[in-house]
Amino acid sequence: MRNMSAPLIRLLVVGTLILVAACKPRYLFEQTHSLPNASWDYADTLRFSFDIPDTTQRYDLLVAIEHSTDYPWQNLYTRIHTVFPDGQRLNKPISFELSNELGLWQGKCSSRTCRLELPIQQNTYFNQPGRYTILLEQFMRETPITGIRSISLKIRQAPL
Numbered sequence: 548m549r550n551m552s553a554p555l556i557r558l559l560v561v562g563t564l565i566l567v568a569a570c571k572p573r574y575l576f577e578q579t580h581s582l583p584n585a586s587w588d589y590a591d592t593l594r595f596s597f598d599i600p601d602t603t604q605r606y607d608l609l610v611a612i613e614h615s616t617d618y619p620w621q622n623l624y625t626r627i628h629t630v631f632p633d634g635q636r637l638n639k640p641i642s643f644e645l646s647n648e649l650g651l652w653q654g655k656c657s658s659r660t661c662r663l664e665l666p667i668q669q670n671t672y673f674n675q676p677g678r679y680t681i682l683l684e685q686f687m688r689e690t691p692i693t694g695i696r697s698i699s700l701k702i703r704q705a706p707l
Contacts, residue, residue, distance in 0.1 A: 575606070579699040585615055588691040593683040595700040599673040604704060608667040610683075611699040612643060616659055618694030621646040624686040627667065632677030640686060641667065660696065670705045 576597040599606075612623065623643045630636050643665050646652050654663025673679065681700060685692055 574701045574703050576702040577699060579611075579697050581697045582695055584693075585696045586691045586693050587685045587695050589685065591685070591691075593698055594680060595683070596678060596680045597702065598678050600676055602673055602676055605670050605672050607669045607703050607705045608671065608681075609664050609701040609703070610643065610667055611662065611664045611697075611701060612645065612654075613660060613662045613696040613698075614645060615694040615696065616652065616656065616661060618645065620687070620692075621650065623692075623695065626684050626686040628682040628684075630680040630682070632675045632679065664701070 576595075578595050578597075580593045582591070614623075622645055624640065625643065626638060626640050628636060628638050644653065645661070645663065652661045654661050656662075683698065683700070685695075
């Protein structure tokens with residue numbers, strides 16, 4: 548009986564590891580910009596460049612924001628510029644809501660830091676194969692803004 552239990556235990560351990568690895572989100576692209584001194588000026592445009600080979604696939608574009616619990620506003624106004632492989636450019640203002648209507652921080656928070664992931668676009672596609680660039684700039688009424696520690700762009704295949 549002892550000889551049968553060792554392979555069974557190995558099989559269970561390997562199976563568990565595979566399941567844990569399969570549950571993590573798989574991003575096609577992920578890049579983080581840390582903001583020195585948790586300060587973001589108008590002139591500090593964040594640049595994310597990535598390649599899209601498959602124009603038939605649908606994607607989710609997400610922004611992950613890490614901010615201080617001392618951040619003085621409920622939201623973060625930004626302007627996003629998308630530069631297509633052919634040079635065409637689209638601009639779009641986006642407000643990321645960091646707290647709810649009661650003023651409570653959204654996402655996962657510790658005593659001094661909150662982290663949350665918010666969609667930019669979901670179930671979207673890119674109509675040209677090639678290199679895309681997304682430029683993200685803060686668009687608040689004040690510069691610099693303080694309390695934003697890092698911003699990440701994440702791209703994953705949209706669920707079917």
